[in-house]
Amino acid sequence: MKKVAIIAQTKEGQLSDASKSLISFVSSFSPESILLLAIGDVNFSTVSASKSIDVIQLSEGLWIDSASIQPLTQAVDGYSVFGIKSIQVDNLLSLLAASSSQEMISGIQQMSYSGGKFLITKSIFSGKASLSLTSETAAYFSLNRNFDFSANSVYGEQSINSVSTLTSAAGSKASILALKPITGSIPLPDAALVVGAGRGLKDPGNWTIVEDLAKALGAATACSKPVSDLNWRPHHEHVGQTGVKISPNLYIACGISGAIQHLAGVNGSRIVVVINNDPEAPFFKHADYGIVGDVNDILPRLTKKLQTH
């Protein structure tokens, strides 16, 4: 295979685990060379890959139109570019793909490369179905967060060849007026464990039992749409068809009925637990473990068990 580039997220200078998996995954295609486009600081000197890597650090900035991404378009000319789904990665990949007149495939669940062709499974209908497709020419790929990397072997430690920095070009008149990061909680899209709660909690004041359970687990909190519409919880916690799509290892749904629009956002979870006092709640059909009971009784008991054993 020809040249491969990866968009990777770094945190405190280190590569995220998903980015490391992505590097060894693309290594399995035996590319001629590997280029790492790092969003965030770079503070590592080795990677697990099939060959040594050149790193381009993307400086903070607005990579938001074909004028501002021009330097990057040139840097990845002739490369196949891979990323793991996030807001920034998908926005950047789609702009790059169009600026270089290449095709892009997003929502990739499985992927292999042989005989000069990619064979790809893309999830559609919020995970209810999938499409198998093939392409010799598509060059931009966004992999789902729950992409299964486990089948791909990890290569030896390689050192970094070179690190350079790329700044988005001036030319775009857009500017950031204020950054409003969410602080103090685990970002929902990244969380491995999530506790979600719905209208069954009855009152925003009752959320302490949800937060206590989340804290005991080290989980992020989520909610159903009516709950954020009622302003009981912030909008960014709302999961579902019109909200965030999550794919954690564990999702515990408390007092949520399991409407299809809610399921659309949580289908990708590995294990689903449902706690609801109505044995007929539709969510139980989509649960790995179900408890018919009152959240006010069950949640504190689970929290206590986690704290004591």
Add this chain to the structure above:
Amino acid sequence: MKILVCISCVPDTTSKITIDPSTSQISSQGLTFIVGPYDDYALSRAIELKESNGAEVIVLHVGGAESEALIRKCLALGADSAVRIDGNPTTSAQIASSIVSFVNQNPMDLILMGKESIDYNSGIVHGLVAGALGYSHFNPVMHLDLADDGLKLEVEMDGGKMDVSCPLPAVLGCQEPIAEWKIPSMRGIMTARTKEITVLPFDTTSQIQILKADIAETARKNKMIKAEDAEQLIDLLRTETNVL
């Protein structure tokens, strides 16, 4: 100001998705179609801007004649005219290039889309269009206001939100709470009957070949735990599934 709103026409989320064995593709039998929910937010905001500041709102859909009833609904909500690019796109690139060739002939100040279509969930058509046209691009936009020098937006980003000043022309992917969904008025429905839907030819190809569609199997365990034994859940999560 000219605003183009691009809409997808997608199966209602409550639809049961099935495969047509003769084509190995998603069957359209028994499906009810709706305007994509995010696209509906985009359209609602465009109509609000038209009502508050004056704007020409054009709705565009790339797809077959069966979508005309939904396009008509957009006209009833207050869009001024509509364009249907008559084809059966199978990839995001085909949709994007159809939109791009229309805009090359009919320049726009603002192009609003949903953050993603709820059938293909790609979330990329707006980026592809912005990249090809060279317009500014933000996605997903939660608030949109007009400003002296373009737009003032609140945009979600990984791990938070940001306020940005965005010049025109721009392509934006929209999500709630950018606007409230609207219901057509009787008067809107009447006037929509005489509004024009221009049909243009579809003329793009894609190198991506769709082989088949499959229904995802949802193999959940469906194990019930008695309320009095609720604590057992923690043990099962630790030992049976290793998620804790």
